[in-house]
Amino acid sequence: MASIETVGLTKNYGGLCAVDGLNIEIKDEIFGLLGPNGSGKTTTVLMLTTLISQTRGSASVCGYDTIKQPDKVRSCLSYVPQDMAIDTNLTGRENMMVFARLYGIENPKDKVDELLGIMELSDRADDLAKTYSGGMRRRLELAEALVHEPDVIFLDEPTLGLDVGARKKIWRHIYSLNRKGMTIFVTTHYMDEAEQFCDRVGIIDHGKIAALGTPSELKSQLMSDVITVSIDGEFFPVSPDGLNGILYVGNSGDEYSFTAENGREALPLIADALKSSGNRVRSMAMREPSLDDVFLQSVGKQEEEQGFEELKYRLMLRRR
């Protein structure tokens, strides 16, 4: 049985379609929902956690329908919202106790002690939460979410604004929870994290799933090398003639990415094509594809479209 399943899940806010016909099936895994700002990640999480109701479609968590059996759904999930919500005037332990009591845990004190230990907060448990660092606050929230041993945890951007060390720590905990049998639904826009820790990812853009699969499946849709070019000044579109077998992926700022089966041979071709249409190339680099490139390809940078003959290249890409 799938832990989370959605069928045509749709949410409209007035005329705006925030989530558009989402179909996903998530098993006992770490699932990452990736997408740019405003793509509908939080809206999806809110529907799955019974906090808002969908306009159309249906969703189930642990086999229970989110609309028909919301209480059942709520008792098998935990939700950690995007914006941190802990009582800063309460100590870490008091924060935890509120949750333990609300969930009606048998021995709340023991459970709280145990979780504070797991989340490495024991020595600061009796300090007011306002003295905690961002990483500690996140871990406290995670600890709160674990009080009733949920089957599914929803984490909305759990590493937002944390430094590298704190992010690693959070992910290590997420990983070990999953190995203990919990399904993790996590949203993020850090591609490197998703690539490293998620079993499967879905890339969402404008409320629609643009790509879905394991990180390596998604990367294999690109060719074996990615070539990135930094351009000085204005960008002039190039014509695709003479670039056979080379595909444009997208741009992020003044960095333009291409993908090719043989990067070494593609490098001079791309350089020539760019120069002949008047671009000033500052530097070029070649590397293996990463989830970043998949993201760029499926989402692109809409606001910076530059008349590159993108559509043509996209069509070429479909060939594969």
Added chain:
Amino acid sequence: MMKGVLTYMHRDFIRWFRYRVGVVSVLVLPAAWLLFVGLALPVQFTGNYLDFITPGILVMTILTAGISSGSLLMFDKLLGFLNKFLAMPVPRESILVSKILFISVRGIIQITIILVLAVLIGATILNPLQYGIIYLILFLFGVFIAAFSTTVAIYLNDHDSFAAFSAMVTMPLFFTSSALMPYDVMPGWLSTIAHVNPLSFAIDAIRDVAAGNLPLLPIVVIVVLSLFVFGICRHVFRKLTV
């Protein structure tokens, strides 16, 4: 349900005690009012003005306390706590009930301080039964106001508009009620407003108790009103939170 209500209330009490200024303002403000209006104001409408004004101060205290119930919910909503709580299997109404009860209980603490102070500065001492009935009326009135302000807070989406709402409601209600002067010395227009002001209703009932009567009808009306507004509040809450 009960467990949830108690836990939420416990949380609000800890938060309140931690926030020292909050404790002081809640306890000192009504006392200051009583001293200022009851003693310093050189008016003589009735024999013992302190006895006359005390019910008004009591009801005003419950009013300001009750209005802040919405503010509590507003903060939980803005800071993201509400969403966390709503995603739990605890009955959702217990959030509302806990806010309203917390505010009413805190109001009762304030009431006690005012009553003690009033007696200390010369108000007439009543018998225990009278005090009991006064507490009951004030508690019910507190539930009524708290449920009302919570309903408004569910609708509003930012704290500024809620602050504007509470300022808009509190002072005008107080000054157009029978708190400060008897009906017969009011200008005609004011007397008309004062007669339909729900605040006067509670104030008059308390004065009635102090005079040695049992104002059964007003008590029943207040019970019905609080239940009615709480019902609306619950309905709105259910509708807006799915």
